[in-house]
Every structure is written in structure tokens, then in C-alpha cells.
Amino acid sequence: MHMPWQDYLDKEQSRFLDELIEFLSIPSISTIPAQKGEVRRAVEWVQNRLKRAGFRDVRILETGGHPVAYAQWLEAEGAPTILVYGHCDVQPVDPLSLWDSPPFQPTIRGGCIYARGASDMKTSVLTVMAACEAWLQGEGRLPINVKVLVEAEEEIGSPNLENFVLEHKDLLACDLVVSADSGQSDEGPTLPYGNRGLVGLQIDVTSAKTDLHSGTGGGIAPNANHELIRLLNSMRSEDGTIRVKGFYDSVAGLTSDEKARIAAGGDWVTEFAKYAGIKKIIGDPRFTPAERAVARPTLEVNGMWGGFQEDGIKTVIPSEAHAKVTCRLVPNQTPDEVYALLEAHIKSHASDAVSVNLTRLPGSALPYLLLLNHPGAKASIRALKRVYRGKEPIPTRSGGTVPFLGMMLQHLGVYTVSFGFSGDNENIHAPNEFFKLPNFPLGQRAFCALFEELARM
Amino acid sequence: MHMPWQDYLDKEQSRFLDELIEFLSIPSISTIPAQKGEVRRAVEWVQNRLKRAGFRDVRILETGGHPVAYAQWLEAEGAPTILVYGHCDVQPVDPLSLWDSPPFQPTIRGGCIYARGASDMKTSVLTVMAACEAWLQGEGRLPINVKVLVEAEEEIGSPNLENFVLEHKDLLACDLVVSADSGQSDEGPTLPYGNRGLVGLQIDVTSAKTDLHSGTGGGIAPNANHELIRLLNSMRSEDGTIRVKGFYDSVAGLTSDEKARIAAGGDWVTEFAKYAGIKKIIGDPRFTPAERAVARPTLEVNGMWGGFQEDGIKTVIPSEAHAKVTCRLVPNQTPDEVYALLEAHIKSHASDAVSVNLTRLPGSALPYLLLLNHPGAKASIRALKRVYRGKEPIPTRSGGTVPFLGMMLQHLGVYTVSFGFSGDNENIHAPNEFFKLPNFPLGQRAFCALFEELARM
Numbered sequence: 041m042h043m044p045w046q047d048y049l050d051k052e053q054s055r056f057l058d059e060l061i062e063f064l065s066i067p068s069i070s071t072i073p074a075q076k077g078e079v080r081r082a083v084e085w086v087q088n089r090l091k092r093a094g095f096r097d098v099r100i101l102e103t104g105g106h107p108v109a110y111a112q113w114l115e116a117e118g119a120p121t122i123l124v125y126g127h128c129d130v131q132p133v134d135p136l137s138l139w140d141s142p143p144f145q146p147t148i149r150g151g152c153i154y155a156r157g158a159s160d161m162k163t164s165v166l167t168v169m170a171a172c173e174a175w176l177q178g179e180g181r182l183p184i185n186v187k188v189l190v191e192a193e194e195e196i197g198s199p200n201l202e203n204f205v206l207e208h209k210d211l212l213a214c215d216l217v218v219s220a221d222s223g224q225s226d227e228g229p230t231l232p233y234g235n236r237g238l239v240g241l242q243i244d245v246t247s248a249k250t251d252l253h254s255g256t257g258g259g260i261a262p263n264a265n266h267e268l269i270r271l272l273n274s275m276r277s278e279d280g281t282i283r284v285k286g287f288y289d290s291v292a293g294l295t296s297d298e299k300a301r302i303a304a305g306g307d308w309v310t311e312f313a314k315y316a317g318i319k320k321i322i323g324d325p326r327f328t329p330a331e332r333a334v335a336r337p338t339l340e341v342n343g344m345w346g347g348f349q350e351d352g353i354k355t356v357i358p359s360e361a362h363a364k365v366t367c368r369l370v371p372n373q374t375p376d377e378v379y380a381l382l383e384a385h386i387k388s389h390a391s392d393a394v395s396v397n398l399t400r401l402p403g404s405a406l407p408y409l410l411l412l413n414h415p416g417a418k419a420s421i422r423a424l425k426r427v428y429r430g431k432e433p434i435p436t437r438s439g440g441t442v443p444f445l446g447m448m449l450q451h452l453g454v455y456t457v458s459f460g461f462s463g464d465n466e467n468i469h470a471p472n473e474f475f476k477l478p479n480f481p482l483g484q485r486a487f488c489a490l491f492e493e494l495a496r497m
Numbered sequence: 498m499h500m501p502w503q504d505y506l507d508k509e510q511s512r513f514l515d516e517l518i519e520f521l522s523i524p525s526i527s528t529i530p531a532q533k534g535e536v537r538r539a540v541e542w543v544q545n546r547l548k549r550a551g552f553r554d555v556r557i558l559e560t561g562g563h564p565v566a567y568a569q570w571l572e573a574e575g576a577p578t579i580l581v582y583g584h585c586d587v588q589p590v591d592p593l594s595l596w597d598s599p600p601f602q603p604t605i606r607g608g609c610i611y612a613r614g615a616s617d618m619k620t621s622v623l624t625v626m627a628a629c630e631a632w633l634q635g636e637g638r639l640p641i642n643v644k645v646l647v648e649a650e651e652e653i654g655s656p657n658l659e660n661f662v663l664e665h666k667d668l669l670a671c672d673l674v675v676s677a678d679s680g681q682s683d684e685g686p687t688l689p690y691g692n693r694g695l696v697g698l699q700i701d702v703t704s705a706k707t708d709l710h711s712g713t714g715g716g717i718a719p720n721a722n723h724e725l726i727r728l729l730n731s732m733r734s735e736d737g738t739i740r741v742k743g744f745y746d747s748v749a750g751l752t753s754d755e756k757a758r759i760a761a762g763g764d765w766v767t768e769f770a771k772y773a774g775i776k777k778i779i780g781d782p783r784f785t786p787a788e789r790a791v792a793r794p795t796l797e798v799n800g801m802w803g804g805f806q807e808d809g810i811k812t813v814i815p816s817e818a819h820a821k822v823t824c825r826l827v828p829n830q831t832p833d834e835v836y837a838l839l840e841a842h843i844k845s846h847a848s849d850a851v852s853v854n855l856t857r858l859p860g861s862a863l864p865y866l867l868l869l870n871h872p873g874a875k876a877s878i879r880a881l882k883r884v885y886r887g888k889e890p891i892p893t894r895s896g897g898t899v900p901f902l903g904m905m906l907q908h909l910g911v912y913t914v915s916f917g918f919s920g921d922n923e924n925i926h927a928p929n930e931f932f933k934l935p936n937f938p939l940g941q942r943a944f945c946a947l948f949e950e951l952a953r954m
Contacts, residue, residue, distance in 0.1 A: 148621070189573055236712065240810050249774030254797045255693065255897025258825045259737065259789030260766050260778045265798040265820075266733055273730040276723055278848065280716065309717050318708030320850035321717045332716030340711045341722040342813050343805035353697050353858040354897070355823050356799050364805060366812050368715045391735065393777035401810040440712025441812070 044487045048178030049170065053481055056170050059089065060480070063128075063162050064146040064155040070106055070129035070196050079106045079192050082128040086165065086190045087111075093169045094176030095188070101208070103200035106192035110211075113176065114185045120497050121185035123214040125444065125456075126221060127194035127416065130157035131469045138471035151477050158454035158475035159466035164220040165190055167461055167480060171487030187214060194221070198444065205451050216416040216494070217448045222460030224479065225434070229424035231417060232458040233410040234334065234437035235445060237369035239378050240342075240401035243268065243386065248359040251347070257357045262393040264361035271396070272363055274342055274389045275382075280332075281324045282339045282367075284385040287378070292371045294327075294335055298451040301435055302330050306421040310332060334439045337378075338368040364401065368439060375404035376465045406446030408456075409437075416457040419493035423459075426493075427486045459490060498637075502945045505635030506627065510938055513627050516546070517937070520585075520604040520619050521612035525585035525651050527563055536563045536649045539585040543622065544568075550626045551633030552645070554874075558665070560657035563649035567668075570633065571642045577954050578642035580671040582901065582913075583622040583678060584651035587614035588926045595928035608934050615932035616923035617827055622647055622678040624918060624937060628944030640952035644671060648738045651678070654860060655900065662908050665909070673873040674905045679917030681936065682891070686881035688874060689915040691791065691865040691894035692902055694826035696835050697799075697858035700725065700843065704851045705816040708804070714814045719850040721818035722803040728853070729798055731846045732839075739796045739824075741842040744835070749828045751784075751792055758892055759787050766790060791894045794835075795825040814941045821858065825896060832861035863903030865913075866894075873914040876950035880916075882942045883950075916947060 043051075069075045069083035083100060086109040090098045095111035102108075106129065114121065133143040133156050141147035146155035153163070168188065175182045189212065191201055205212060224230055247264040248257075275284055282288070294302075309329035313321050323332040346361025348354040367378055383398055390396040410417055412435055424433045445456045461483030462468070463476040500508075525539035526532045540557060543566040547555045552568035559565075563586065571578065590600040590613050598604035602639055603612035610620070625645065632639045646669065648658060662669060681687055705714075706722040732741055739745070751759075767785040770778050780789040803818025805811040824835055840855055847853040867874055881890045902913045918940030919925070920933040 078656075099843075236715075238812065240812075247775070252773055253897065254795065254823065254825060255895065256769065257773065257775075258693075258795035258797055258896055259780050259791075259793050260770070260786045261773060261775050262777065262779050263737075263797055265801055266729075266737075269726050269729045269798065269801075270735060272723070272726045278727060280720075280723075312713065313717070316709055316714065316718060318704070318714075318718050319852070320719065320848075322719050322850050323716050329717045333713065334716075336716050338711060338715035339806070340715055340720055340812070340814055341726065342711065342811055343803065343815065344722055344726075344818075345802040345806045346800065348800035349802045349819075353797055353821065353823065353860045355695065355797075355825075356695075357797055357859075358800065361801075364810065366711065366712060366810065368812075391777075393775075393779050395776070403810045403812075425515065438712065439715060440710065441559065 042180060043178040045174035046485065048174040049481060049484050050486070054165065060163060060166055061146045063166055064153070064157055065144050066145045068129050068192065069132050070193050071132060079129055083107050083192050086128050089166070089169050090188060093173035095172070096166065102111065105200045108192070108204060109190040110188065112187040113182055115335045116182055116185045119184045119495055120215040121187065122216045122218050122494060123187040123189060123212055124168050125217055125219045126161060126168060127192060128162060128165055128190050129192040129195050131160070131195050135471065139162045140472055148477070152255045152474040153477055154472060154474045156473055158473050159462045160468040160473065161221050161462065163475045163480055164460045164462060164483065166489055167483040168220050170484045172493070174484065174488055175491060183491050186491070200231050201444065202447055205447060210449065212452060214452065214454055217456035218490070219444065219452055219456050219458045220460045222458035223462030226464045228431045229428045229433040230436045231420060231433040232438060233412060233417065233435050235408045235442050236439050237373065237375060237407035237446060238333070238366060238403055238405045238441040239369060239375035240364065240366035240403060241379060241382055241466060242399045242401060243271065243363045243365065244397040245361045245394050246359060251359050252357040254355040255356050261357050262391065263357045264394060265358050267391050267394045268346060268361035268363055268372065269346065271386055271389055272344070276339050277383065279324060280322050282337065284381050286381050287337070290377065291337060294331060298335065299331065302334060302437065303328070304434070305330060305436065307393050334437045335370055337370050337373060339365060341365055366401065368441065369407045371407050371409050387400045403443065405441045405443035406450060408442065408445040408449065410457065414455055415497040416455055419497050420457045420459055420490060421487055423490035424491045426489045427482055443452070461486065500635040502631035502635045503942065505631040506938060506941050506945070511764045513623065517610065517623055519615055520623055521610070522601050522834055524601045525649065526588050526589050527650055528589060533640060536586055538617060540564050540647070540649050543585050546626050547645060550630035552629070560661050562657045562705060565649070565661060566647040567645065569644040570639050573642045575674040576641045576952050578644065579675050579951060580644040580646060580669055581672045582674060582676045583618060583623050583625060583647045583651060584891045585619060585622055585647050586649040586652050586827045588617070588652050592928065595704045597929055605934070608671040608761065609929045610934055611929055613930055615930050616918065616919045617925040618678050618917065620932045620937055621917045621919060621940065624940040625677050625944055627941045628948070631941065631945055632948060640948050643948070644669065652892040658901065659904055662904060666908065671909065671911055674911055674913035675947070676901065676913050676915045677917045679915035680919030686885045686890035687893045688877060688881070688890040689895060690869060692865045692899050693791070693831065693896050694832060694864035694903060695823060695860055695862040696826060696832035697821065697823035697860060698836060698839055699858060700728065700820045700822065700855045701854040702818045702851050703816060708816050709814040711812040711814050712729065718814050719848065720814045721851060722815050723804060724848050724851045725801065725818035725820055727848070728843055728846055731800070732842065733796050736781060739780050739794065741838050744794070747834065748830050751788060755792070756788065759791060759894060760785070762787055762893065763876045763889065776921050791896045792827055794827050794830060796822065798822055804809050823858065825898065826864045828864050828866050830864060832863065860900065862898045862900035862908060865899065865902035865906065867912050867914065871912055872954040873912055876954050877914045877916055877947060879950045880947035881944055884939055918943070
């Protein structure tokens with residue numbers, strides 16, 4: 041009954057597509073409490089699909105929130121062990137009126153499958169399971185040891201994932217993590233290798249017991265808004281550079297290799313500015329816009345509020361003002377270190393006429409950089425070249441944050457290779473989400489090839 | 498049937514109190530559309546009460562909103578003509594649970610009458626009408642010509658009053674306005690002689706077509722919050738002095754007489770700071786706190802908002818940020834001049850990376866100062882001394898704004914004497930509003946005496 045994985049995949053494509061439609065029909069919206077049963081149904085669907093793939097050790101593991109589907113096959117003695125990560129929960133669908141077909145009735149149009157979760161990331165989860173099946177059922181084995189972890193809380197910020205990892209460190213131990221929550225460019229394969237980290241804090245300024253009348257207090261009473269404005273103004277220059285003492289001290293410089301890699305990404309910033317309706321690109325002139333967007337730290341007031349916000353006029357001296365500030369971090373900054381610097385800056389700049397309270401926001405994340413000569417990165421490049429007809433993957437560095445990457449490095453001591461098959465502009469988190477169907481069998485072949493390449497890691 | 502006004506008042510006190518209870522029972526809350534009929538009922542109650550007082554020319558005059566009650570008696574040939582101002586609408590009553598007795602069931606406890614509108618200002622309106630009645634029904638005439646105007650939109654900022662005045666300039670023509678919307682101190686009589694003016698604007702900053710993800714835009718995109726912060730920071734120093742070019746150019750200096758008058762008011766600022774829970778009094782050190790609070794201009798950010806305000810974290814670069822800014826003005830500033838200065842400052846300080854839109858807020862008002870040797874002021878002082886057993890009224894200058902005062906000066910060319918009998922701390926605009934009942938007959942006597950003194954103006 042032995043069959044090469046490529047033949048097995050070819051033979052089963054039509055069933056895999058039926059399964060994809062079934063999987064995408066489950067409304068597993070993790071943020072809506074009423075959908076809790078549907079989220080569990082999606083996790084159980086993954087559980088059953090992992091069994092069908094040939095995993096014998098398949099489990100549902102409980103967390104403080106939605107459960108996790110887990111499977112492992114550890115019979116490749118002496119070979120490396122990888123942990124494949126994915127999630128089976130999806131974003132809400134509103135506004136429903138903007139969908140051309142119902143979000144949980146998957147519909148194929150023009151070579152694409154339309155459904156909530158199609159691109160982010162149920163198709164990629166099934167891609168992994170199909171690839172495992174092709175090895176286990178076709179070849180009778182996997183060339184490496186494989187653990188699969190599919191969570192159901194990614195779209196709500198994975199609030200229980202870090203604790204789950206800490207509680208299951210032995211179970212999850214591996215040589216490399218492969219995150220399938222990733223994508224490829226329409227132009228060709230990519231190798232995401234870097235993300236920025238994150239730390240945030242809320243500033244609450246109190247200037248009096250209650251809002252005051254500016255006819256009485258104007259000229260004598262401090263104004264919480266003005267004190268907050270002064271603090272926030274002290275933290276950032278007009279060009280966006282950060283004026284917090286020590287902020288740049290641990291920021292790693294950019295090597296000429298790294299500058300070249302970033303420059304190779306082209307002038308996407310001009311395009312982005314046009315799309316976003318930005319009059320003028322701002323930033324530290326010592327770096328290119330693209331360098332600033334992915335490899336330099338930031339400080340942004342994401343939100344602020346104080347006093348009267350309704351129509352008309354109210355001559356109040358607000359007693360409270362608030363701001364939420366977050367920083368994107370780059371190697372070798374850490375959230376704890378930067379939080380301490382922000383705290384020290386604010387304490388030294390705050391007026392003694394007001395009380396200033398600081399609260400660290402949830403969602404800290406370490407910056408992440410995968411060295412391109414890491415054996416996992418090299419195996420990933422070889423696998424992608426095999427399925428993309430020799431085309432060299434473009435290393436891409438993102439200005440966004442994936443907490444999972446830093447978390448795995450910190451708690452399991454392993455790097456993560458991002459290896460997924462979502463396409464460009466597939467309306468994720470928006471109406472009419474879709475997935476470009478040619479990437480479904482291509483992704484299966486790529487995963488099968490990756491397993492093979494990782495055996496040589 | 499001739500009877501001196503003093504005797505007439507003594508004889509009718511019990512009926513006046515019954516009338517007060519009836520008047521206070523009408524829930525004439527001008528801001529609640531459903532109470533529109535009750536507001537008109539209060540205006541009609543005043544109309545009938547003015548007739549009973551002996552006015553033969555009594556009218557209801559319509560405005561764009563709630564109507565006005567108007568009466569005139571113009572038979573004192575050769576004597577001055579005054580216009581007495583009051584309002585019969587009241588503030589909302591919520592939170593109702595904090596009232597010890599229902600707000601529209603007037604209740605007498607400990608020499609005070611508790612009801613919404615008791616202090617602000619139905620009792621003062623009835624006081625005026627009772628005084629007119631004592632003259633007209635007791636003495637058979639008034640010693641001067643008296644016009645009475647009672648509006649019903651004061652608690653919503655008198656949005657139709659200025660147009661009403663402009664449309665009825667001939668009808669309202671007079672030698673002096675007497676505003677009964679005022680009060681006396683528990684320590685003795687006062688003569689309010691000054692108020693600050695007001696001008697306000699809203700600043701709207703737009704930095705992009707839509708909010709952006711700080712993982713993508715952080716380092717290249719302008720942030721509306723930061724641009725607004727920079728603008729607001731440029732307008733005011735840490736000590737509250739205003740950094741807008743030319744802002745102080747037309748501010749009148751303080752004479753040593755004026756400084757002495759303000760100092761005579763005592764150190765109320767320390768008391769106020771304690772009450773308001775202020776850690777430290779701020780302001781321009783070249784002036785005393787009391788001088789700054791009533792005789793120096795201010796600039797306050799009454800409200801500001803931009804971006805994310807919910808719980809938790811959202812790493813957005815907000816595309817819009819907003820602030821409402823108002824200035825209290827002093828002689829000889831004008832709202833138009835100060836608005837132009839603010840506009841010029843903001844335009845010259847705004848970054849070219851964003852769009853900044855300015856909108857003037859409603860509610861502009863000229864600052865107001867009544868010279869203490871004005872004949873109306875002198876008549877008011879003589880009348881108060883008569884009913885307060887010779888006690889000299891203390892001239893008081895307020896940091897608040899009464900648009901009506903500047904409006905009457907501008908459109909009718911006449912000064913206003915504030916002459917009312919609310920007491921200190923009577924919970925106006927708050928639960929358990931009350932009026933100290935001894936001030937009811939005292940106010941009637943004072944108005945009767947004022948009419949007499951004004952005849953000698």
C-alpha cells in the first residue's frame with residue numbers, strides 16, 4: 041500500500057476540498073460567548089481530522105478558555121522534532137451585509153474559496169493535516185517527529201497560550217516550531233524572519249477631586265489635560281523619534297546586509313502612504329522609511345481622552361486625563377526594560393501639581409529575529425524552492441508583532457519558522473475573506489517537502 | 498387704599514409663600530423636550546403673576562425656542578427706565594435618588610425651601626414681581642419705568658436671547674438693566690461688578706484616511722494624537738500662561754485700586770483648592786491667585802480625544818484627534834480678536850504632515866466691568882445698605898462669564914446691575930437645591946428700595 045506523498049496528495053484533492061468546505065462551515069468565532077460550542081466543535085473537528093491523518097496520539101487539552109487540539113507522532117528515532125502551530129478560531133463577520141455570500145457557507149468563485157477563516161487560517165490548518173496524512177498514510181511514516189498544536193483563541197489575543205505553554209513544556213518540547221499562521225506573496229515565496237516586539241502602558245492623570253468650572257478655577261487650578269499633553273509631548277519629537285532617556289541604548293544597529301535585505305523589499309512605503317491617505321511620511325531621517333517601519337522602535341499614543349467630548353461647549357477644567365501608549369520594539373530591547381525607561385521618564389517629567397498613575401497594558405512581546413542561516417530557515421528555503429520551481433524565497437521582516445514567536449523562544453528555547461500559504465490581500469478580518477485555491481495543494485506539497493528537508497536539518 | 502410698600506409686603510408674605518410653592522411645583526426643565534409644555538406653563542404662570550402685580554401691558558413673546566414673558570409699566574414720566582431680567586426655566590433633577598424630598602414638591606425645612614429652581618432662580622423672579630406689586634398695588638404707581646423680561650432658556654445657554662434682543666431693541670430700550678439672576682453672601686451684601694468673557698474653538702486634526710496599524714505605519718505615518726499634542730502644548734506654558742502671540746496685547750492692567758478690591762475678597766483660593774482637592778495652585782507668579790482667577794485671561798483644553806479609549810490595548814495609529822479649547826477673557830479683549838490670534842497661532846504651528854480644521858464654538862461673550870461710580874451701581878449700593886442695616890456692600894468680581902451682560906452693553910448700550918438674593922451654597926444645579934427663606938422678604942424690600950433709589954439716579 042506504499043504510495044509516494046506526491047501521488048497520495050494528487051489522489052485525495054477532491055476529498056480535501058470537501059473537508060475544507062466542512063471545516064469552513066463551522067462558525068468558530070472565539071470572541072462571541074454564544075459561539076463557545078461552535079469553537080469547541082471546530083477543535084473537535086481538528087481532533088478527528090488529525091486521527092484520520094494517521095496520528096494515534098490525539099488529544100483535546102483544556103485551557104482557561106477555549107480548548108486546544110494536540111497530536112504527536114514521535115516514531116522517527118534520531119530525527120528532529122518539530123511543533124506545528126495553527127489556530128481554528130475565526131474573527132467575527134459583521135457587517136454581514138457586505139458579504140457577497142454567507143460567511144459560513146463556503147462558496148467557490150474564480151478559483152477562490154470565500155468564507156470567514158478561509159485565509160486566516162483554517163485552510164492552512166487543513167494543509168498541514170493533509171500533508172501529515174500524505175506521509176503517514178502514503179509513505180507509512182513521517183520523516184521527522186511531528187507535534188501539532190491547534191489553538192482556538194488566536195483571534196482574541198491568545199490569552200491562555202503562554203500559561204498553556206508553561207504548563208506543558210515537556211509535552212511541547214521540540215527542536216523547531218513551524219507556524220502555519222503565515223503567508224506567501226503572489227510574486228513568489230517569502231521567508232518571514234523578523235517582527236517587532238511590543239510594550240504598552242496607560243497614563244492616568246488626576247488634577248482635582250472633580251471637574252471644575254473654568255470660570256472659578258481658570259488661572260489657579262491645574263488641568264489634567266494640559267499636564268497629560270506636556271508629558272506626552274516630552275516623550276516624542278516632531279519627527280517621531282523618541283525622547284525617553286535610554287530608549288535607544290539597547291537597540292541593535294543595522295548591518296549593511298540587513299539594510300540591503302530591507303532595501304530589496306522595494307519602496308512599499310510610498311504605495312502604503314498613498315493607500316492610507318498620508319500627506320507626508322515622517323520619521324528619523326538617518327534611516328530609510330522601510331528601515332524605520334520594520335527595524336526601528338516606535339512610540340505611539342494610540343488613544344487619549346480627557347474632559348468634554350460632546351457637541352457644543354462646556355467650560356470645564358477636567359480633573360482626569362488618560363492616554364494609552366505603546367512602543368514597537370526591536371532587538372535587543374525587552375518589554376520590561378523599555379517599560380522601566382518609560383516609567384522613569386514620566387515620573388521625572390510629571391508636575392507635582394497632579395497625580396500620575398501608570399498601568400502596564402497586556403500584550404507585551406519580545407522582538408523576534410530568525411537568523412537566515414538557522415537550519416530551520418535553510419530547510420524552509422529549500423522546501424519552498426522545490427515547490428516554487430527554483431524561485432528563491434524573499435526574506436521579509438515585518439513591523440508588526442507576533443507574541444507567539446518570542447514566547448516560544450523564551451519558554452521552549454526554540455526558534456520558529458513561519459511557513460504558511462495565505463495569499464496577498466485575501467480580506468482577512470474583513471467581509472468577503474477568501475483563499476486562493478491553487479495555494480491549497482501547493483501548500484500541502486510544500487509541507488511534505490519541508491518535513492523531508494527538516495529530516496536533513 | 499394707599500399703603501406704603503413696606504406695609505403691603507408685610508401684609509402679603511403668607512400669600513407670596515403660597516405662590517412660591519405653586520411656582521416651584523412646575524417642572525420647567527428647559528433642556529428636556531418632553532417638558533416643553535411645562536416650560537410654557539411656567540412662562541404663563543409668570544404672565545399671570547405680572548398681571549396680578551398690576552402690570553397692564555403683559556405679553557408672551559415667542560422666540561425660536563421657549564417663549565419669553567414680558568411686562569412694562571411706563572407711566573413714570575421723566576423718570577429712568579429699567580429692564581429687570583430673570584428666567585423661569587430650571588436644570589434637570591437627576592440623580593433623583595439623592596433628593597431628600599421630591600424636586601417639584603417644595604418642602605420647607607429649617608427655614609429653607611427645598612425644590613429645583615428655588616435658588617436658581619424662581620424665588621428671585623417672584624421677589625421682583627412681589628416688589629412691583631407692593632409699589633403698584635400699595636403705592637398705586639412705580640417710582641420709575643419698569644420693564645420685566647423673564648426668559649425660559651437660560652439653563653440651556655440662552656440660545657435665542659441675542660436674536661430676541663436684536664429683534665426687540667425698541668421694546669427693550671432702557672437706561673439700565675437689572676439682572677435678578679444673582680446672589681448675596683451670607684456675610685452681607687455684595688455688588689457684583691465684573692465677569693470674564695469667553696471664546697472657544699474646536700481643533701480637528703486628520704493624519705490619514707483611516708486609523709492605521711502601528712505595526713505597519715509606526716515609523717512612517719504621522720499620528721493625529723501626537724500632532725494635536727504638539728499644537729496644544731505650544732499654546733500654554735507649564736504655569737498656565739498663554740504662549741499664543743499677541744494674546745496679552747489688549748489685556749488691561751490692574752490698577753492699585755482694583756488690586757486692593759480683589760485682595761479685600763480674602764484668600765478664598767486656598768479654601769477652594771482644599772474643597773476641589775487640588776495639590777498645588779498654579780499660575781503666573783506676577784499676579785496673586787485671586788487676581789488670576791477673576792482678572793486675568795485663561796486658556797483651557799476642556800476636552801480632547803483621539804483613537805482608542807476602551808479597556809485593554811489596541812495598537813492603532815489614530816487618524817483623527819480632537820480638542821475643545823476655551824479662553825476666559827478680560828477687558829479689553831474681544832472674542833473675535835482672540836479667536837483670530839488662536840487661529841493664526843495654530844496655523845503657524847501645525848505640521849504640514851496633517852490637516853488641521855478649526856471651528857469656532859458657540860457661546861462667545863465679551864468681558865464685562867461695571868464702574869463702581871456708575872449711577873446704577875451707586876443706587877444699588879444705597880438700596881442694599883438700607884435693607885442690610887447700613888452694611889456696606891462688598892464689590893465682587895467673578896472669573897465666570899455672563900454673556901447677557903456684554904450682550905446688553907453691546908446691543909442696547911446699557912450697563913447691567915446684578916441684584917439678586919440667592920444665598921451661598923444653595924446646591925444650584927445639584928440635588929437638594931434650596932433657598933434660604935429670610936432672603937425672600939429681604940429681597941422684596943431691597944427691590945422696592947432699589948426702585949426708589951433709581952428714581953434719584
